Amino acid sequence: MSGAFQLDGAEVPFATGQTVLQAALAAGRYIPHLCYHPEFTPHGSCKLCTVKVGGRTAAACTMPAESGLQIESNTEELNGLRRTLVQMLFVEGNHFCPSCEASGNCQLQATAYELQMMTPRFDQLFPDRPLDASHPDILLDFNRCILCELCVRASSEVDGKNVFALAGRGITKHLIVNAESGLLKDTGMALADKAMQVCPVGVILRKGAGFTVPIGRRRYDLSPVSAQALDDAPRVPAGEAHD
C-alpha cells in the first residue's frame, strides 16, 4: 500500500511503513531533526521534527504516513519553536564550538545555522561535566551531549554491547557509561563500533586524530544540513514495499 499526503501544500508520496519524516526526506523535502537517524528506530525525543497535522502537533519521525494528511512544517511558527528547542540545548550543555573537534561536522551546529540561531538567548547553565579520557583510543566529552540516545541505540541494537545509557530525570538527565567504575575503559567499546559513528555532536571522539580535516572544509561547511539530510535519506520509490 502507498499513497500521498500534503506537506506545506505540496504532495508527498509514501510507501507503506514510512513515517512522515522518512517520506518527506525521500521526496526531497527537509524537516529539521536531531535524534532521528535513517538506520535506527525512530525515537521521537528531540521534538525538532514537530509538524502540525490538522492543527495538532506531532513528531514527524514517529508519525506513520497516511493518505490525505494535511501537514504544515516549514512555517515561521514551527521554525521559531524549533529554534527555541535548539537554543535550550545550547545553554543546557557547554557548546564551545571554536575548540570543538566536531565543529563543521556537528549536526546540532548545522541545524542551528539552518534555523538562523544568532544567539542562545537564554541564560547559560554552564554545567560541570568532567571528561572521560580513560579509554586508550576514545575520548568522551559529556559537555556536548544532547541526549539523542543514538549511541545508546547503536551500542545495543548494532554492537550488542550496551555501553551507554541515560540516567536521571529532567534537567539532571545525563549520559552514563555502563560499567561498575563508570569509565569507558572498563567496557568493550572499540573504534570499529557503530556507536563511534553516530554521535551527531562532539561527545564520542577518536583520540589522536584531531583536526585532520581543517575547519572550513568540513561536512556542513560544504553544504547546509538541509541539503545533506536529503542526500542521506534512503530513496524508496512510491508504491514499492518497504520494511
Added chain:
Amino acid sequence: MTDKKKLRLATTSLAGCFGCHMSFLDIDERLFPLLDLIEFDRSPLTDIKHCGPCDIGLIEGGVCNAENVHVLREFRKNCKILVAIGACAINGGLPAQRNSLDLGDCLTEVYLTEPGLAHGHIPNDPELPLPLDKVHPLHEVVKIDYYIPGCPPSGDAIWKFFNDLIAGKTPGLGHGLIRYD
C-alpha cells in the same frame, strides 16, 4: 556620497581578544564606502575613552570583571542599537571555560603554585577591576538587539550585517556566513 546624517558607531572589547575588531578591519577596502555612512565614537580605532550618544554599539567579548559591567551599561545607555559580536559576547566563549572552576583556585594556581608566573602574590592593586565569579555573555547583563556569531565572524559576515542594518533590513546571515567557530 549622501547628504544623510552619518550613523554614529561605538565599539569596544570586553573579555575578548580583539579578534572581532581585527575581523572588522578585514572588510578591507569596503571600509571606505562604510565610512561614507558611519562615523566612529568611542572605539579602539579612535581612542575616545567614553561613549556619547550613538546609533550603533558593537561589543566583542563577554563580561568577566566589574569594569566590563560598567562599560557595557555605558554602551547600553548611549546606543540605540546594541550588537554582540563574536562567540565570547554571545555565550562567554573562551574566558567562560573557567566557569566550572573556583575563581580562587584559578588565581592561586596561576599566581602562587604554578611555576612561571609564581611570585607569591595575587595582584591586588586597587586600580585592577575585580574579576567576577563567573564569566557571562552580554545578554545576561543588558538587552542586546542583534548578534553576529563567529570566532571571529568573517569580514564578509560583518559587511553583510552592516549592509542589512543600514538598509533598514533585519540582518541575516546565510550558509557560510553564519558560523560559531
